[in-house]
Amino acid sequence: MIKVLFFAKLREELKINELDVEYKADVASIRELINHLRQEYQQIDNVKNIKAAVNQELALDWDLSLKDGDEVAFFPPITGG
Amino acid sequence: MVRIQQEDFDINSEVKKIKRSDESGVGALVTFVGYVRDFKEDKSDTLTSMEIEFYPGMTEKALLEIEEKARRTWDIFDVNIIHRFGKLNLNDEIVLVAVTSAHRTESFRACEFIIDFLKTDAPFWKKEIGVKSESWVDANIKDYEKINKW
Numbered sequence: 001m002i003k004v005l006f007f008a009k010l011r012e013e014l015k016i017n018e019l020d021v022e023y024k025a026d027v028a029s030i031r032e033l034i035n036h037l038r039q040e041y042q043q044i045d046n047v048k049n050i051k052a053a054v055n056q057e058l059a060l061d062w063d064l065s066l067k068d069g070d071e072v073a074f075f076p077p078i079t080g081g
Numbered sequence: 082m083v084r085i086q087q088e089d090f091d092i093n094s095e096v097k098k099i100k101r102s103d104e105s106g107v108g109a110l111v112t113f114v115g116y117v118r119d120f121k122e123d124k125s126d127t128l129t130s131m132e133i134e135f136y137p138g139m140t141e142k143a144l145l146e147i148e149e150k151a152r153r154t155w156d157i158f159d160v161n162i163i164h165r166f167g168k169l170n171l172n173d174e175i176v177l178v179a180v181t182s183a184h185r186t187e188s189f190r191a192c193e194f195i196i197d198f199l200k201t202d203a204p205f206w207k208k209e210i211g212v213k214s215e216s217w218v219d220a221n222i223k224d225y226e227k228i229n230k231w
Contacts, residue, residue: 008134008206008208009217011134012217049220053139056136056139058202073136073204076206076217078200078201078203078205079205079218079220079221080135080199080205080206080207081200081224
């Protein structure tokens with residue numbers, strides 16, 4: 001399983017905090033994972049410049065391979081401070 | 082030291098945590114405090130409060146990494162970073178960065194470095210609550226330009 005988390009505007013648009021996605025050969029990168037999620041949650045496209053983190057590290061390369069058990073978070077650009 | 086908390090903080094007591102009266106080597110202390118201000122783009126609305134969300138686990142790690150980078154770059158003694166979350170009112174304190182060193186240059190540089198990277202690398206998100214509407218704050222391109230100088 002891949003644990004998927006959503007934050008801020010993305011969490012509100014999707015009306016979900018987190019979900020588990022089965023780890024499969026065609027859901028093995030960040031890009032494939034978000035495309036898979038987009039089938040059910042088209043509202044993903046309401047949020048611009050989505051960022052991703054894998055196991056709580058910011059992931060700039062969306063073609064990075066995922067492993068079974070990874071935690072992947074999607075969120076809008078950071079606006080703290 | 083890094084803390085993420087809902088409650089307010091007292092600047093004086095937070096500063097004393099890194100500048101004790103029995104320490105004789107500290108020659109400089111620099112603090113940055115960020116406040117909730119009314120910067121809603123819709124000028125016909127007035128900001129009443131703000132909600133701050135973070136990513137438990139990742140946000141603490143990101144802040145510690147920023148502190149570590151500052152410690153590796155400048156000769157500083159101690160760092161105290163506090164960021165609040167949840168509902169904050171207009172004029173409330175949001176964030177504190179305090180740094181001590183022997184000389185002022187290191188503290189000034191490290192403090193600015195930490196707040197600059199906090200704004201781009203530590204996962205916090207702000208939502209502005211106005212009288213008429215509420216909206217998530219958009220990322221500020223200037224914040225990303227600022228980190229290029231480091």
